[in-house]
Amino acid sequence: MSERDWQRSSFCGGGGNNCVEVAVLATGEGIALRESESPDTVLVTGRDALCALLIGVKAGQALRPRT
Template sequence: MSENAWQRSSFCGGGGNNCIETLLQPQDGIILMRESQVPEATIAATPEQLAAFIQGVKAGEYDHLI
């Protein structure tokens, strides 16, 4: 897997090492996500799973965890 394929959030700013990065695996459509400070730990999700998670975040479903 090429390191150049990882995309950083446009909100990362300054190229620091505290960013969310994503990588789309075209062969199966899986999206990989990682936090740039710990690049060896990744989360994999389908586009549908990621969309459901984002929708839940926006709806406040995870606010009780803070």
């Protein structure tokens, strides 16, 4: 993926090197995530899985320990 495909989070601020970046895969069937500090490490996931994660984080579920 070229640099022009990546978009930084609106929470990045100041253009530093500590930002979450996302890119839609060329097939449109997945989303790639990376930290700008470690651009060679890329996590690829599906739209549904990412949506479920974000909903859980917003609901505070990601902060709860599993029992």
